[in-house]
Amino acid sequence: MYRIVIPSRYASTRLPGKPLIPLAGKPMLAWVYERALSCAAHEVIIATDDERIRVVAQAFGAAVEMTSAEHTSGTDRIAEVAARRGWGDHDVVVNLQGDEPSMPAELIEQVAMLLIDHSGADMATLATPIQHRDDYFDQNAVKVVTDLQGRALYFSRAPIPWFRDQVGPDDLDLLPTVARRHLGIYAYRVSALRRLAALAPTPLEQVEKLEQLRALAHGLCIQVGEATCRPGPDVNTLDDLARAATALERSAGTR
Incomplete structure (x- = not known):
């Protein structure tokens, strides 16, 4: 539940x-x-x-x-x-x-069940492979790296992990193997919510403007799952608004 x-x-x-x-x-x-x-x-x-x-x-x-x-x-x-x-x-x-x-409702359900199924995690969130070089270098596309068990190590607006050898047009097939874009949906245990609300912002959080870094800085475990479907566009600008309207109208037209 x-x-x-x-x-x-x-x-x-x-x-x-x-x-x-x-x-x-x-x-x-x-x-x-x-x-x-x-x-x-x-x-x-x-x-x-x-x-x-x-x-x-x-x-x-x-x-x-x-x-x-x-x-x-x-x-x-x-x-x-x-x-x-x-x-x-x-x-x-x-x-x-x-x-x-x-x-998508599918992703809302997925993030909830991800946390329910990982009893040792305090929070859960989702990510999707980065397919395009522009997204990799876009500061508005937050990237996440995890350990081998899918637990978040770091989130950043910077392109992480950094390819020591420059990512060129011939290297794009490497991106989705290691670079993942974070989706801004979370599931929390209430105990983690209470703890986070009582904590002051941390330096990394303030530098990156990413609140989830407060959780990592204080040792909370964030489980990251790979999204099972493509997320729709979020809305931050007028251009985003137009794209979202088009997506919703298209979706309504297929029902």
């Missing part, structure tokens, strides 16, 4: 009001919520500190938890929800980002 929490904030630097932006006829957040409902989760909750988001979310039937406006991350927001609702330390919670309207 697991739960899904969708942390949602109105103030986005690049796309203000992003959760409520119309996308193929619905607010973006409604698409994310519907994806969550299609899974086998015991409960789906939208966590926000904004009254505008609460009103819209409740209008399309979502359960909403109002949280503190002081949170700096979705993890902190989810930890507050878990504490308020009295969830147990071993309960599993999926953090589904509110800007991923095309996230």
Whole structure:
């Protein structure tokens, strides 16, 4: 059994009001919520500190938890929800980002079951092989390297692992064998959520702007699985918005 929490904030630097932006006829957040409902989760909750988001979310039937406006991350927001609702330390919670309207239900289920099946892990997440050189060098494409058991060693915006010999046009077949792009979906045990929320940001986290590095710096185990299908586009820019709308319209047209 697991739960899904969708942390949602109105103030986005690049796309203000992003959760409520119309996308193929619905607010973006409604698409994310519907994806969550299609899974086998015991409960789906939208966590926000904004009254505008609460009103819209409740209008399309979502359960909403109002949280503190002081949170700096979705993890902190989810930890507050878990504490308020009295969830147990071993309960599993999926953090589904509110800007991923095309996230396949298959991957939401996969990340939850990955953590449930690995009792020694505190968190779980997913990755996919990098196929293109541009993605390898793109700082917005977060890379992850793991040990032989699939436990995360490091996440970075830099191209890791680094090929000592330059990756040229003739070496592209090497990329997917070792280079993997991290997908921004997580499952947590509630005990890990509570611990993370109580910890201060770490230097590596602040340099890379990657919150998951706080977990690694403090010795938490993050199990990484290879995504069983392709994720849809997340939305950070107007160009992303157009791509996401096209993907959703295409998906709706095939049903």
